[in-house]
Amino acid sequence: MPVETPSAAPRLSPTRREPARPRTAPTAVYGYWTRLLPLLAALALAIRLPSFLHPFWSPDEGYLAVQARILADGGELYETVVDRKPPLLPWLYEATFTVFGDGSQHAMKLLAITAQFTTAALLAAFARRRWGDRSGVMAAVLFLLISVGFIPQDSQATTFEVFILPWTVAAVLCADRGRWGAAGAAVAGAFLTKQTGGVVLVPVLWLLWRSAGVPVPLRTGLLRTAVGFAAPVLLASLLTDPAGFVFWIVTGSGAYAFSLTGSELHVLNRAFVNTALLCLACAGLLPPLCRALRTPRHPAGKPLTDLWVWFAASAGAVIVGFHFFGHYFQQLLPPIALLATAALRPLHRERLRSVLSVPACVCGLFVVWAVFAPRPELDHAARVATAVREHTAPTDRVLVWGIHPQTYRLADRAPASRYLTAGLLTNFSGGRNGPQVGEAYGVPGAWRVFAAEMRARPPALIVDDSRGKPYTPERVPTLRRLLADQYEPLPGTVEGTVFYVRSSGS
Numbered sequence: 001m002p003v004e005t006p007s008a009a010p011r012l013s014p015t016r017r018e019p020a021r022p023r024t025a026p027t028a029v030y031g032y033w034t035r036l037l038p039l040l041a042a043l044a045l046a047i048r049l050p051s052f053l054h055p056f057w058s059p060d061e062g063y064l065a066v067q068a069r070i071l072a073d074g075g076e077l078y079e080t081v082v083d084r085k086p087p088l089l090p091w092l093y094e095a096t097f098t099v100f101g102d103g104s105q106h107a108m109k110l111l112a113i114t115a116q117f118t119t120a121a122l123l124a125a126f127a128r129r130r131w132g133d134r135s136g137v138m139a140a141v142l143f144l145l146i147s148v149g150f151i152p153q154d155s156q157a158t159t160f161e162v163f164i165l166p167w168t169v170a171a172v173l174c175a176d177r178g179r180w181g182a183a184g185a186a187v188a189g190a191f192l193t194k195q196t197g198g199v200v201l202v203p204v205l206w207l208l209w210r211s212a213g214v215p216v217p218l219r220t221g222l223l224r225t226a227v228g229f230a231a232p233v234l235l236a237s238l239l240t241d242p243a244g245f246v247f248w249i250v251t252g253s254g255a256y257a258f259s260l261t262g263s264e265l266h267v268l269n270r271a272f273v274n275t276a277l278l279c280l281a282c283a284g285l286l287p288p289l290c291r292a293l294r295t296p297r298h299p300a301g302k303p304l305t306d307l308w309v310w311f312a313a314s315a316g317a318v319i320v321g322f323h324f325f326g327h328y329f330q331q332l333l334p335p336i337a338l339l340a341t342a343a344l345r346p347l348h349r350e351r352l353r354s355v356l357s358v359p360a361c362v363c364g365l366f367v368v369w370a371v372f373a374p375r376p377e378l379d380h381a382a383r384v385a386t387a388v389r390e391h392t393a394p395t396d397r398v399l400v401w402g403i404h405p406q407t408y409r410l411a412d413r414a415p416a417s418r419y420l421t422a423g424l425l426t427n428f429s430g431g432r433n434g435p436q437v438g439e440a441y442g443v444p445g446a447w448r449v450f451a452a453e454m455r456a457r458p459p460a461l462i463v464d465d466s467r468g469k470p471y472t473p474e475r476v477p478t479l480r481r482l483l484a485d486q487y488e489p490l491p492g493t494v495e496g497t498v499f500y501v502r503s504s505g506s
Contacts, residue, residue: 032133036124036140043144044117047363050156050370051109055410056378057157058327059421061105062406064159066420068093069102069409078244082418082443086249087236088192089163105158112158115166120144122169123334126176127341135341142285142356143337145363147330149281150274152370153378154326160194161330167193168200169334172310175207178214180221184228191229192236195249196320196331201229202313207306252443271324278329281366282336284358288343289336304342311335323429377404380495384465385410387494391501392461399454401479402465402497403428416459417450425450426471437470439478447478454482458502462487467496 056062063083070081071094077087093108100107120140128136148155171186183204190197208221216224237245279286314331318324344352381404388398388411397416400407405420419425427441439447462483466472473479487500 032128032136036137037121039137040120040124040140040144041117043141044113044120047144047148047367048109048113048116048156050152050367051112051158052106053371054375054378055105056381056406057375058153058159058378059404059406060159060327061157062381062404062409063420064090064093065097065102065105066405066408066415068097070415072098072102077240078248079241080418081420082244082248082424083420084248084252084424085160085194086192087240087245088189089160089194092163108158112162115162116144116147119165119169119334122166122173123337126169126173127338129176131342131345135345138344138352138356139337139341142340142359143333145356145359146278146281146285146336147333148363148366148370150277150326150329150366152373153375154274154330155366156370157327159327161327164190164193164197164331165334168197168314168331171200172203172207172306172334175204176306178211178216178221180208180216180224181228184225184230185232186228187225188229188232192232196317196328199313199317199331200310203306203310206309210306267322267324274324274326274329277326278332281362282340282359283362284355285336285340285344288347288355289340291343304339307335307339307342311339378406380404380497381407382410384463384494384497387497387499388413388461388463391490391499396460397457398461398463399459400463400465401471401473402463402467404465407463407465416457417453419446419450422466422471426476428469428471439476451478458486460502462500464498464500 051057056065067077067081067083067090071077071090075081077083077090083090092111096107096111120143123143124136124140126136127139167186167190171183171190174180174183174186187198187201187204190200204225208218208225211221212218213221282289311332314335317331318328344355347355384400384404385407388400388407392398392411392413394412396413398408398411398413399416401422403421403423405415408415408420423429425442425446426437426439428437464473464483473483483500486502488503490499490501493499
């Protein structure tokens with residue numbers, strides 16, 4: 001089989017020159033991308049078509065949508081609405097809803113498809129630069145095929161990890177080309193989308209160190225990377241509240257990020273299940289990936305060390321916090337796609353087609369699963385929202401004590417607190433049921449602010465959606481006293497959810 005010729009010559013040391021290779025003709029480059037990009041767009045659309053079936057797939061989507069409405073109405077991030085996440089995606093939601101209206105999520109779903117398409121195109125550019133045209137196609141298609149390899153709530157939701165990936169791939173691509181300022185800015189984009197996106201700085205610095213001062217001195221490269229990273233982060237902090245910015249995305253989430261006591265079995269089970277799903281999505285690719293791990297140098301002579309460093313850094317991002325949600329694993333996908341491409345390059349066309357047919361079929365199964373999978377929790381939130389509308393006026397403010405903030409949007413009611421879920425006030429997170437859940441483990445200072453909100457503008461309706469979870473009002477003294485002193489329960493429940501209205505004497 002003929003060996004592929006990379007589309008760009010390798011970087012040369014300053015002390016040794018080799019004969020220049022003929023450049024690829026511009027028309028050939030243009031033809032390559034005009035054929036590839038429509039294919040990637042169609043595939044990205046096909047694998048995420050199920051996302052249009054429902055307005056929300058996960059609580060994170062609901063949280064972002066409620067944030068966007070509050071911000072569009074004049075709210076301030078980290079002040080009148082808060083979250084542990086950086087500002088880039090809430091701003092994108094706000095801008096999209098401002099332009100297209102907030103009655104539909106379709107615009108954001110299209111942007112998520114665009115993000116997947118962009119990630120695939122950047123991977124194609126990276127692989128094509130290293131290994132040639134066919135490898136560019138392979139890396140892009142592989143990424144899209146394995147990107148749906150999780151439960152539908154993780155693979156179809158329009159949330160943080162989907163928008164991290166274009167930044168992370170852009171950062172490594174820029175670093176591979178020696179564009180250190182742009183690489184630093186792309187790292188900042190990933191970090192400002194979600195904190196764990198910043199781990200892509202590790203492979204960027206590895207590539208900087210391996211460049212050994214070519215074409216710029218090491219100190220110059222470090223300075224450009226640092227400035228490229230620091231400038232967007234500093235600007236984002238100034239556009240919000242700098243103190244709030246630092247607190248909410250860096251210093252104020254220690255209990256959430258590092259508490260595991262009492263939930264070890266549940267967390268380990270989630271880690272095992274999502275790892276198994278990722279392995280299933282990569283079915284057919286694991287044997288060549290194992291061979292690549294045993295091979296210190298790619299047959300073409302270019303080490304794969306930087307890709308393994310990228311993979312290891314992304315694995316660290318998955319592990320940190322010990323939550324192991326399926327969407328966390330998406331950061332692993334770009335380096336996996338590139339490592340698989342490197343491992344599959346030597347295969348003949350017939351053998352390659354046979355290997356790739358396996359992840360393609362598995363991808364189809366995951367898409368079908370997304371179409372028909374039940375959604376009991378999200379359907380429950382819709383039924384609760386219907387009851388909220390029945391018991392309140394459109395101008396009433398509501399407190400939903402639970403972990404489904406999309407209830408506010410589905411009910412079309414404004415939240416009575418800047419804390420949109422009980423998790424911020426109790427340290428509860430999906431499945432955590434250990435001793436570190438309760439009023440004492442909430443975000444520092446949150447209960448003082450929450451009590452002031454309840455005094456200043458008491459909600460017309462309080463929805464207790466805890467349903468026996470560790471943050472039930474019986475275990476939260478401040479909320480329990482509020483309900484006892486000022487509210488009375490309505491007759492009837494919705495699948496265990498209790499509704500409280502203000503009592504006549506309050």
